[in-house]
Amino acid sequence: MINHSLSHLPHGIKPPTTKAAKKAMEITMGLAKIFNAKSLIPVDSVQISGVSYLNLGEPGLLFLEKMALTGKTVVKSTLNPAAFDPMSPPDHVSEEFVTKQKRVVDAYKTMGIEPTLTCSPYLVGNLPMFNSHIAWSESSAVVFANSVIGARTNREGGPSALAAALTGVTPEYGLHLDHNRIPHISISVNFPMDSPLDFGILGAWIGRVIGQKQAFIRLNENNSPHITELQAISASLITYGGASMFHMEGVTPDWFNRTPPSQTISFSKDDSINTLKTISSSPIKGEPVHMVFLGCPHYGPMEIENSREIVNSIGNQILKRLFVGTARTKGIHSLPWSNMAGGCAAVAPIPKGVKTIATNSAKAAFYLGNRGFRILLGDAKQCYLVAKTGEWG
């Protein structure tokens, strides 16, 4: 059973000097052992999850603050969303929670991690090169980076990504190795899809049907997804038990280097409808909806402008029920919805009285559903209208 992996720091890797870097290297070497990695490789960028105080708790915060005493990043590193941006906290959160959340972000900042507070780091400047090695946590970004960008990362946890940020290296195993990036099963989509909701459902279905196997997806003719749709499938694929990467014919950068697997499963409109029914509660026309959550994964500047236009076009008012997940980005002001830049509804305290939440994200449906909310899944247009009326239309 014993595999003969690394037991000592490989040649050429500088031994860590600070306490934090030593702990970081302990984590890196521990992972090298369990995954039987032969070497450690340098990474170009890091994305770190584990920011919401709701998930970290007091021991997590103290651990980060201890690391921040001596830890400094050696590569570009960005940060996942917090429960909310501690610089502009929502009204329904206690002062203590805000302080703790701020301390978490400050600890990361002290270590040199950019407080981007987004799960879409590739939209705010952390955009790795094709085939470059990176160490990202945040599952949706891991799939997006591996598949849509073609960079190479395993699905890191918060601490292992932090370890990579402080050491600059990661164990060479899994998706860093080319032979682990081949597709296993072809998925043929036989109807045109036209929304992030559709792509989110496709990801969920693939995750459930083929599990950890990597898909080679063939879309219906002339169907070319835009970035929000690719974000949606990246997020739902891994949320529903799927692999950390996929290939998509004509879309993802590495597809033409790969042979489409002969084993093919087709995905029909019926599959899509049936999958939706298992992710969403069955909505009743006119039922009250207390909160609408879009931007999972976080919308980029383009999608923010789209949303602003749509909201303005349906009434030119601020939709208080609507929350849109975005990075903590400077320069975007006077949004026509409740501000949650830098935050994420899935890991945030939800205002009292909220029972039913509408979203267009299959991933958000999963996590909010797990927290006991009634989830209604609809496309963005439907969600905007619900946000305006407060009722399922």
Next chain:
Amino acid sequence: MIKGLDIYRGKAVGETLFIKEPLSFYGGVDPETGIIIQKNHPNHGSSIKNKIIILKNSTGSTVGTWTILRMKGEGTAPLGIITQQSDTVLATGTIVSEIPHIDGIEISKLENVKRLTMDGDVIYTPDELPNSNYHQSHDGKSSPISCDGGIVIKLGGSLITHKESTYPHLDKETLNSISETISNSRRPMALVHGAGSFGHAFVIKHNLLNNPQTPQNLQLWGELQNLQYELNNRVCESLRNNKIPAWPVQPSAIPLLDTPKGEVHLSILLRSLVSKGFVPVLYGTPALSSSGSMYILSGDKLVIMAAKALGYKKILHLTNVEGIFESFKSGKGVGKPIDVITPLTYKKLNIRLNHNSESDVTGSMGSKIELLLQATRDGISSQIINGRIQSTIKSALNDKFVGTIINPT
């Protein structure tokens, strides 16, 4: 003994919990109680608090890492974790929380093990006793279970008691300082202590060794036995105060200890104690030989017997001197102690061996060295150091050069 991958090195001794299906720490375990709450899990309702848990791997959200850290803070975490193929969430959780974790173990082998010991990258189970293959090993050179890193420590009687005292007088402070230092070591170990003022003065006063075994003398032998028992009691108490799981072993209660048969019994006893996680504490004591006469089974002899019985390759002598010196002046070593003595170099050394104090009935430092030189034939190295200095003990426990080392070559 099973060797695995040390994900987080440490020592853990305790009851096991075999977890039959992968467990999600986030949502699957209540961090406030340590109870498994995962729906439909076969171990639903069991507590992992203070257990050594054995599982294939964990599943679920990466938040699991922080759940493990939180459990450590709440005092509900497992003592140790053994996995077959660990995942990132669990491994980072144990490293961040500093919970001993060994991976790469075929866990089905451990399904029925109730207790075990984790130490670094090694797991000891109680059913690994050498019953069946002991004789083979005893005749041959190698030990059936090589316990790399295991150590037998001798606490000199002159160190833990006020030896020149004419009545039994414990040196409580020194004893406690030693216990404290030893407790920080993660090596598997057994201890042996001498008698000091609990024995030697009594033997000399009554001239026990030279007098015939008259009924009155038998009383004295019994009394002497009781004094050792009392000292052992105090030593174990001090060890336990420092969280060392001390287990008193009265060597004179083992029949025929001066024969190979007795050595087998000693081996079975010590190995089972160690594999259970105990630290056996033996002591020099009067004993009945196989021929029926009384003799003094000295701590110096016992320490070697214990090392052989356990297959340990290292003996550490804690004494009240810095090591072995080439020459002495008024009871104190001149210059620096000798670094290393081997059977070869010993012959060339002109060590004056008469620096034993009057009240040592078990021979001088010279006889101690000769016993240890004999032990080198079994591949056992010894180190003689000053047991009053905590940093010196610490260095010796980390196999650093301090005091005098007696090596095979």
